[in-house]
Amino acid sequence: MYTLTNPATGDLVEEIPNATDEEVRAAIERVHRGYSSWRRRPVAERARIVARAAELFAERADELAEIMTLEMGKRINEGRGEVGVVVDIFRYYAEHAATLLADEPLALKSGDAVIVKQPIGALLGVMPWNFPCYQVARFVAPNLVLGNTILLKHASICPRSAAAIERVLHDAGVPADVYANVYASSRQIPAILADPRIVGVSLTGSENAGISVAQEAGKHLKKTVLELGGSDPLIVLDSADLDQTVKDTATARMRNCGQSCNAPKRMIVLADLYDDFVDRLSKHVTDFFQPGDPADPATKLPPLASEAAADEVAGQVAKAVEQGATLRAGGRRIERPGAYLEATVLTDVTREMDAYYEEIFGPVVVVFRAETEEEAIEIANDSPFGLGASVWGTDPERLRRVAERIEAGMVYLNRAGGSVADLPFGGIKRSGIGRELGAAGIEEFMNRKAIRL
Numbered sequence: 001m002y003t004l005t006n007p008a009t010g011d012l013v014e015e016i017p018n019a020t021d022e023e024v025r026a027a028i029e030r031v032h033r034g035y036s037s038w039r040r041r042p043v044a045e046r047a048r049i050v051a052r053a054a055e056l057f058a059e060r061a062d063e064l065a066e067i068m069t070l071e072m073g074k075r076i077n078e079g080r081g082e083v084g085v086v087v088d089i090f091r092y093y094a095e096h097a098a099t100l101l102a103d104e105p106l107a108l109k110s111g112d113a114v115i116v117k118q119p120i121g122a123l124l125g126v127m128p129w130n131f132p133c134y135q136v137a138r139f140v141a142p143n144l145v146l147g148n149t150i151l152l153k154h155a156s157i158c159p160r161s162a163a164a165i166e167r168v169l170h171d172a173g174v175p176a177d178v179y180a181n182v183y184a185s186s187r188q189i190p191a192i193l194a195d196p197r198i199v200g201v202s203l204t205g206s207e208n209a210g211i212s213v214a215q216e217a218g219k220h221l222k223k224t225v226l227e228l229g230g231s232d233p234l235i236v237l238d239s240a241d242l243d244q245t246v247k248d249t250a251t252a253r254m255r256n257c258g259q260s261c262n263a264p265k266r267m268i269v270l271a272d273l274y275d276d277f278v279d280r281l282s283k284h285v286t287d288f289f290q291p292g293d294p295a296d297p298a299t300k301l302p303p304l305a306s307e308a309a310a311d312e313v314a315g316q317v318a319k320a321v322e323q324g325a326t327l328r329a330g331g332r333r334i335e336r337p338g339a340y341l342e343a344t345v346l347t348d349v350t351r352e353m354d355a356y357y358e359e360i361f362g363p364v365v366v367v368f369r370a371e372t373e374e375e376a377i378e379i380a381n382d383s384p385f386g387l388g389a390s391v392w393g394t395d396p397e398r399l400r401r402v403a404e405r406i407e408a409g410m411v412y413l414n415r416a417g418g419s420v421a422d423l424p425f426g427g428i429k430r431s432g433i434g435r436e437l438g439a440a441g442i443e444e445f446m447n448r449k450a451i452r453l
Contacts, residue, residue, distance in 0.1 A: 001015045001017060001018065001156070002015070002016040002017075002018065002157070002158075002162075003015050003016075003156065003157060004070070004158075004159055005157070006070055006073075006338075007072060007304060007306055007339040008073055008293055008294055008295075008302070008303050008337075008338045009337050009338055010307065010337050010338055010339075014159065017183070018184065018185040018188075019182050019184050019185075019188070021188065021191070023182070024184050024188050024191070024192065025195075027180045027182045028122070028151060028192065028195055029197065030177040030180050031149040031151050031177060031178065031179075031180050031197075032121070032122045032149070032197035032198075033177055034122075034149045034176075034177030034178045035121055035122050035147075035149045035178075038147055038148075038175065038177075038178045039118075039119050039147040043101050043145070043147075044098070046144060046145050046147065047094045047095075047097035047098070047145055048173075049144070049172055049173040049174055050090050050097070050141060050144055051090070051091065051095070052172040052173055053141075053168060053169055053172035054086075054087045055172075056171055057083055057087045057090060057133075057137075057168055058084075058087045060083075060164070060168060061080050061083040061084070061087075062080070063164065064079065064083050064161070064164055064165075065079030065080045065082070065083060066079070067132075067160045067161050067164055068082065068161060069295050071129070071132065071157055071159075071160060072129050072132065072158065072306075073302045073303040073304065073305055073339065074256060074257075074294060074302065075257075075297075075299055075302045076294060076295050076296070076297055077297050078255065078256060082131055082133055085137075085420075085421070086133045086134055086137040088420070089134075089137045089138055089421045089437065090137060090141045092421035093141045093142050093144075093145045093421075093442065094141075094145065097145045100117075100442050101145070101146065101442075102117075103116050103117070104117075106450075108452075111452065113451060113452045113453055114450075114453060115448050115449065115450055115451075116448075116451060117146070117443075117446055117447070118446070118447045118449055119143075119146045119147035119445070119446070119447070120148060120200065120223070120445055121148060121198075121199035122148070122150070122151060122197055122198055123143060123149070123150050123151070123199065123200045123201065123202065123445055124150075124151050124152075124153065124192055124193065124198050124200070124201040124202075125139045125140065125150055125151070125152045125153065125201070125202050125203075126153050126189065126202070126203040126204070126205065126213060127153070127154045127155060127158075127205075128155050128204050128205045129155035129305055130259045130260065130261075130305065131256070132155070132158045132161035132165075133161060133165060135204045136154070136165055138419075138436045138437050139202045139436065140169070140179065142436075142437075142442035143442075143445055144169075144174060144178070144179070146442055146445070146446055148445055149177070149178045149179070150178070150179050151182060151192070151198065152165075152179065153183075153184045153189070153192075154181065156185075157305065157306065159183065162181045162183070163181060165181070166179065166180075189213065189216065190216045193213070193217050193219075193220055194216070194219070194220055196220075198222065199222060199223065199445075200217075200222055200223035200224065200225075200445050201213060201223075201224055201225075202224070202225040202444075203224070203227070204228075204261075205228065206229060207228045207229045207430055209228075210226040210228040210432065213226070214226060214433075223444070223445060224433060224434070225426075225432075225433060225434035225435075225444050225445075226432040226433045227387075227431075227434075228427075228432040229261060229361075229385055229431060230261040230262050230263075230265070230359065230385050230387030230388060230431050231357075231360075231383050231385045232262055232264050232265055232266065232385075232387055232388045232389050232390070232408070232417070233266045233267075233268055233379070233380035233381075233383070233389045233390075233408075234249055234253075234264035234267045234268065234389070234390045234391075234416055235269075235370075235376045235377075235380055235390070235392065236249070236267065236268070236269045236273060236393070237373065237376070237391065237392065237393035237398060237399070237402065238273065238394055238395075239273065239392065239394070242273065242276060242277065242280065245277075245392060246284055248416075249264060249267060249281075249392070250281055250284050250285055250288070250289075250365070252264050252390075252417050253265070253267075253365050254285070254289055254300075254301070254343060254363050255417065257301065257302050257303070257304055257362065257363050258313075258360075258361065258363035258364060259304065259361055259362065260417060261387055262388035262417045262419075262425075263417050264390055264416040265359065266366050266368060266379075266380075266383075267281075267365055267366070267367045267368070268367075268370050269368070269369060269370065270370055270372075270376060271369055271370065271371050274367075274370075278345070278347060281328075281329075281345055281365065282328040282329040282345045285345060285363075285365070286343070288300055289343035291334050291336065291340045301340070301363065303338040304341060304362055304363075305339065307339045309339060309361070309362065310333060311333075312361075312362075313341055313361065313362030313364060314331070314333050314341055316358065316364070317331045317355075317360075317364060319354055319355070320346055320349060320354065320355035321346075323352070323353040323354065323355075324350070324352075325346045325347065325348050326346065326347045326348040327344070328345040328367075329345040330342030330343045330345065330363075331344045331346075331364075341362055341363060342363075343363045343364075344362075344363060344365065345364075345367065346364065347366075347367050347368075349368070351382075357383065357384060359385065373398075376402075377402060377405050377406065380406050380407075381405075381406065383429075384430045385427070385429055385430055385431045386408045386409060386427050386428035386430075386431050387409060387426075387427035388408055388409065388412065388416075388417060388427065389403075389408040389411045389412070390411065390412040390415060390416040391406070391411065391412075391413055391414075392413075392414050393414070399413045399414070400413070407428065407429065408428065408431075409424075409426045409427035409428050409431065409432075409435075410423075410424075410425065410426075410427070420437070421437055421438070422438050422439075423438055424436070424437055424439075424440040425437045425438075425441070426440075
């Protein structure tokens, strides 16, 4: 079943049966058949349809935000903000389609050649629940412009988001055999990847999900893009306004109730600021991030996406304390209906503890003390993940120097996380393979065909 349970109340709202194997095969055939005509449409025509989709996403922002709030507990204002990013992504690829897909002439040592940019076929998208619209947009928009077709399997707790996104795209003029939502189960993914009509897969999700999909795709030589977990470091070198730095970094961590792959999960603070930073951070998260109804714009701390998610994070915090970490704030399930967990601050986490290396996907900050800049970089890089990172301070040259030494796919200076349409998004190590957004995002499922003239 695709099951919609309101995480703010625990009430079951809707259940939708999984697609049958026959329905999945029919959906594969649809997008495979649609590819032959969609790829031949002029780039300008595909771009116009994608631009129209941007307009419809903007018009339906409130509806989409309300769906996300109901399905996974996202604060209503954050939901509207997410749709705003979706609009930017669709507009970016529509407006830059001609440039991004233009032929590239090459001057060879003897003669000339040209690179022509062509689609490759029908793709599978496997999407997560934490950003139900944004994650879909960054996969779908560039590939529609390029000329690929898409079979989309959304998270099992987001059936209404999946249906609403499909309606937007079809209403914008995307043919039903170019984009197809399917309520497939995880057990059906291997068969989809084994089907020769599907030529690639993009997954955003957990490390384990990525490993599973990569193994199946590898058996059949299918192109993959994987955006997986992250345990992003945030280094504080110095601060001209420590209160503001604390507020900004705490807000970045608690965004989406801490359920963001590239949220700053590990804060590394130099010794001269450490004690003051931890005291202010602990007080700030306790006073400011109070639980409430995610549909109320005044709410600062919504529920996690499910009871299981809240229990898992609470268990990780309890295990850290049991192993010797210090609980500075929060850490407990909140006694009210719904999947609520207190905003939490942990310190004194060492390499021997599970919390040092694992990803904590919830409103939990782990703060480390570093005696020197060198030690801060060492702690930042001591992770199996390498998605994003951020460096905070007052000296631009120092910020840049530290940023260049961090092992991550993205580093932000005096800001943390976030995403913009024209900046490549992706990581290294166990955080994934490939890039999305920007020019890099349209090239992952592209045939860069060389023609020798």
